[in-house]
Amino acid sequence: MTCSNSTNTDDNDYVNSKLDIKSYGTITFSQNYSNTASFIRIPCDACPIKTKELFIEQKYNKCPPLIISVMGSTKEGYMRSKLFQIFREALLKIAKTTDIWIVSAGMNSRVTRFFGEIARTNPDPSRPIYLVGIASWGCISDVEQLDVQGTNVIYTKLHSNIKGETPPEPNHTHFIFIDDETKHNHANAIKFRSQFERAILGDNFSLESMTNKSDSTPIVIIVIE
Numbered sequence: 001m002t003c004s005n006s007t008n009t010d011d012n013d014y015v016n017s018k019l020d021i022k023s024y025g026t027i028t029f030s031q032n033y034s035n036t037a038s039f040i041r042i043p044c045d046a047c048p049i050k051t052k053e054l055f056i057e058q059k060y061n062k063c064p065p066l067i068i069s070v071m072g073s074t075k076e077g078y079m080r081s082k083l084f085q086i087f088r089e090a091l092l093k094i095a096k097t098t099d100i101w102i103v104s105a106g107m108n109s110r111v112t113r114f115f116g117e118i119a120r121t122n123p124d125p126s127r128p129i130y131l132v133g134i135a136s137w138g139c140i141s142d143v144e145q146l147d148v149q150g151t152n153v154i155y156t157k158l159h160s161n162i163k164g165e166t167p168p169e170p171n172h173t174h175f176i177f178i179d180d181e182t183k184h185n186h187a188n189a190i191k192f193r194s195q196f197e198r199a200i201l202g203d204n205f206s207l208e209s210m211t212n213k214s215d216s217t218p219i220v221i222i223v224i225e
Contacts, residue, residue: 018047018050018053018054019040019042019046019047019050019051019054020042020043020046021040021041021042022041022042022043022147022179023040023041023146023147023148023149024038024039024040024041024148024149024150025038025039025146025148025149025150025151025152025153026038026039026151026152026153027039027146027152027153027155027168027175028152028153028154028155029155029168029170030154030155030156030158031158031170032120032170032171035120035170035171035172035173036152037168037170037172037173037174037175038173038174038175039146039174039175039176039177040054040175040176040177041137041146041147041177041178041179042176042177042178042179043178043179043180044178044179044180044188044189044191044192046178046192048192048195048196048198048199049199051176051196051199052196052199052200063200063217064099064100064101064130064217065098065099065100065217065218066094066098066099066100066101066217066218066220067100067101067102067103067197067200067217067218067219067220068091068100068101068102068103068219068220068221068222069102069103069104069197069219069220069221069222070102070103070104070105070111070112070115070222070224071104071105071111071221071222071223071224072111072222072223072224072225073109073110073111073224073225084114088114088117088118091118092118092121092122092123095122095124095127095129096124096127097127098127099127099130100129100130101129101130101131101132102115102118102119102129102130102131102132103132103133103134103193103196103197104131104132104133104134104169104172105133105134105135105186105189105193106132106133106134106135106168106169106172106175106176107133107135107139107140107166107167107168107169108166108167108168108169108170109166109169111224112133112169113169113171115131116131116169116170116171116172117171119131119171119172119173120171128173129173130173130174131169131171131172131173131174132172132173132174132175132176133168133169133172133174133175133176134175134176134178134189134192134193134196135168135175135176135177135178135186135189136177136178136179136180136182136185136186136188136189137177137178137179137180138179138180138181138182138183138184138185139164139165139166139183139184139185139186139189140165140166140167140168140177141157141159141160141162141165141166141167142155142157142167143165143177146177155167155168155170163184164183164184165184176192176196178192197219200217200219201217201219202217
C-alpha cells in the first residue's frame with residue numbers, strides 16, 4: 001500500500017521494507033462513500049523522513065507547494081462564524097491555483113470536520129486537496145477492523161461511547177496511524193507529526209533527485225482556540 005490508492009505489488013513491498021508497517025489498506029466511510037482514504041499503521045519509532053519519501057516518490061514526484069498544519073479546538077458555534085466561512089472560501093480559491101496538503105490530527109473533531117468539509121466541497125477535482133490525518137492507533141474507535149493487509153474496510157462507526165476514542169474524520173484522503181501499543185494516548189502521534197512536518201520543511205532530508213534546499217515546502221500553521 002502507498003499513501004496513494006495504488007495496489008501495485010512493488011509499492012506494497014516498498015512500504016513494508018521502509019516503514020515496518022503493521023497494517024495498511026483503504027477505508028470507505030459510510031458517511032461518504034465517494035471518498036476512499038488510504039492508510040498505513042506504523043510503529044511510533046518509524047522514520048518520518050522515509051514516510052515523506054513515500055508521499056513524494058510514490059505519489060507526487062515532488063514536494064507540494066503548500067502545506068497547512070491544523071491544530072486546536074473550538075466550540076461548534078464558532079465554526080459557523082463569518083470568519084471561518086471567509087477562511088473556507090479563501091482556502092478553496094488557493095486550491096484552484098496550487099496543490100495543497102492539509103495535515104491534521106485525523107480525528108472526527110469540530111476543527112478537523114471543518115477542514116474535511118473544505119476538502120469534500122472542493123469544486124475542482126483536477127486540483128484535489130490532500131487531507132492527511134496523523135493519529136494514534138490506540139485512540140481510534142473500533143480500530144480492530146483496520147488491522148488488515150491491503151484490503152478495503154467499510155467503516156461505519158459514527159460516534160464513540162468510550163472515553164479517549166474517536167472515529168477518523170471521513171473526508172480525509174490519507175491516514176498515518178501511529179501505534180505505540182498504548183490506549184488513549186496521543187503523545188507519540190503528536191511527536192511523529194511534528195517530526196514529519198519538519199521532514200517536509202527539508203531539515204536533514206534529501207532524495208537522490210533533490211540537490212538543494214530550494215525544494216523545501218512552506219508550512220502554514222493554523223492554531224484554533
